[in-house]
Structure formats: C-alpha cells, structure tokens
Amino acid sequence: MLAKRIIPCLDVTAGRVVKGTNFVGLRDAGDPIEIARRYNEQGADEVTFLDITASSDQRDIILHIIEACAEQVFIPLTVGGGVRKVEDVRRLLNAGADKVSMNTAAVQNPDLVFDASSKVGSQCIVVAIDAKQVAPGLWHVFTHGGRNDTGMDAIEWAKKVDALGAGEILLTSMDRDGTKNGFDLALTRAVSDAVKIPVIASGGVGNLQHLADGVSEGRADAVLAASIFHFGEYTVRQAKEYMASRGIEVRL
C-alpha cells in the first residue's frame, strides 16, 4: 500500500533555515543542506524548502541551495516562495527541484497553474493554500504570508486548482501555524475530501499524535512539520514509528 508521507519543511532566508510563530519572530535553525541531509538519513519521504526571502536580489540563493542539495539528497525536493511565472518554475526544476509550490501568484493569476502544469506536468506543480477560519466551517484563502484576506473560500479554491491541473495541495492553517496545537483537522478533511489530488497538511504540529491525527482524521496524504524536527524534539524516524504504531502505513 502507498505510505503516508512525512515531510520536514525548511523555511529558508539568506541561506539559513529559520522558524517563526504565526509567520513572525524568526529563529535560526541551521544550514539547509546539512539539515536536508540529516532528514534524508532519518528517513524523510520528501523535503520542502520555502524561500521566505523578502527581497528579490537574494532570490538566486535558493537556486544554489537546491543545486547543492540535489547532488547529495536523493529524495524528492519541493521548493516554494516567490514563484511568479512559468520561467521561475523552470529555473527551480532545472536546479534540481522535483516540485515547485506557488501561492500568492496562483491566486492573482490562476492561469499560471494551468500554464505551468501544461508545460512541465501536473506532477511538478504544488499549490500552497494558506487558510484561516473566518466563521464556523468557513475558511478564507490568505496571501502575502497571511496578511491579505482574499475573501475566497479555501475549499472552492482547492477544487479550482485541482481542475486547473495542480498535482498536489499544500494546505496550511494560518490559525495553527507555529502554535503546536495540532493541525486544523476540520479544514484538512474538508479540503482532502473535496479534491482528487493529494493534500499535504501543514501548520500546528507540536507532537507525534498531531501527525497521526492529520492522516487518520484529516485524511491528509502527507503531513508537514518544521519545528518539532529542527530543534531535535523528535526525529523523523520516531515520528514514523509512532504513526506505524497507530496503524498508519509508513515507509520505515
């Protein structure tokens, strides 16, 4: 059977991995290639890099990181952050990324999802959705690192990007991100049940039970976490052993 994936996420700026709470208050967590290699050794199923660099003159740093990483880490690499056009997607893929994630640019120009997936294949295109609850059972899509409410229903947007050719959805709960209170399971399940493509749950993991819940209750195909791995609270291996003990299929 297909294993549920565990994906450590590395937020990268100025060539370093950092981690904040609710998208602010960054804390240094180390060298991205070192960390990716460590997660590979621990049995991570993929690694995701999010380039959170604000200034465009530092954008090329992420390309060099991906190039170096792809020479040493032989598992899938996803890269997101600052992707605005098909050319950005190509550059990242040519540097060694397997999948490229787009967020704000997809909201502003949904044709980008269609154009990019037509050109490089759906399997390379991930749409990242930052969602925040605005009423019971209703989540809106936010952009610009969580500052702008687009007014769009997150579930409807997920269905739309599926139809436009996205290969996967990276779903982050803005309410939970950095809180360590666990995934927004209602959101995760609602999106996962609404689309035909895989969904990665993100935002809020504080312990291993949260990861298992994301799969069993949230029906996510993969779970993404950052701080619990970066600061040595748990290894990826421990996370997988825990999920296996809960009857979840994982790659050990």
Added chain:
Amino acid sequence: MSIAVIDYGMGNLRSVSKALEHVAGGKQVIVTAEPAVVAEAERVVFPGQGAMPDCMSELDARGLRAAVLAAAKSKPFLGICVGEQMLFEHSDEGNVAALAVFAGNVKRFPDEKMVLPTGERLKVPHMGWNEVVQKPHALWRGIDDRSRFYFVHSYFVEPADPALVTGSSEYGVPFTCAVGRDNIFAVQFHPEKSARDGLQLLKNFVEWHP
C-alpha cells in the same frame, strides 16, 4: 565508456544524472540530445516526465527516435517513468502512439477503483512511496523484496506479455511497475529519488552485463 542520459527537453534531468554520477564509480555521465553520443555510449538511460504526447513529439523533433530504438536493441538500457511508458505501443494519455518496443498499452488509474471501503478517495497522481513486489532480476540485487520506491504518475503500463513483468505494485488496482527483457529494464518509479534502494538499483544498472 560513458552513460548517456537522453535529453529531449522534458523536465529536469539533473536529479537522474547526479544520482548516476553518485554510483557510477568514475564512469562519465553525459546528458545529451545528440544521436551520435547516444550511439557511442556504453549504456543508456531514458527518462521522462510530463505528458506522454509532448514527450513523443519532443523526441521526434530532436531526431532521437532512431537512436533510442537502436540503443534499446543493443546495449544496457534503463527507462524511467514516461521513459518506461514510451517503450509500449499506445498511451491513453492524449491517445498517442509510442515506440512499440514492447507490446501493450498505457492506461490511467481507473476512477471507479480509486475509493477505499471507508469512502476515502485514493488520490491521483499516485504520489509517494509504494511497495514493489519483485520478480527475479539482476537489477534487484541487494534490494529487499517489497522495498518502497518513490512514484509520481497517473498512468501505468499493461504489457501484453506477462513474462515482461519484473516488478508490480498496488494502488486501488494491481499494476506493473517494472519490466525487463534482454538488455532493457524499465521502471515506473523514480530510482533517482528513492534514497538508498534507488541508488542501489542505479548502481546495479551501471554494473549490469545482460
């Protein structure tokens, strides 16, 4: 003597070439769109990514069809992902004719089988690490049966001749994920992205004398 990775403009070949270099023991790995380089290579890797109709048309646009067919007849040849699918006769993806090295067709995961008894949907693309049940073959050396490899695809091959099957997997339906005959081995999964076992398979290919 070199290993040629055939470049027909579809997707990122860096991962494949870097993984091969990692296990090639000093053999030269060349990413090439030149039929002459393919013809001279000791062994050939035929990757593929994206949509099958685009892959076929790009292959022809670069004049590589004859070189691929000649290599598939004459030297160790490894097909990966769409590079495996293109060895068959026809794909439902875009309803396109392929290279017909092997008899059989390429099908999509059937929608009606993509639901678990719990009501949970099996997502397509089939993306992630799945178990591969092996049939004896030199390229599985040092890899445990049912080891997991990384897949990302929506279509899979259905060989007309069951004797071609060297590996199979299951996702809603059982499906063939590795085929082999004589000097050809081809896989649906991505050995270059499958960590230790994937590198072992590539190493076995580099050292293979069919």
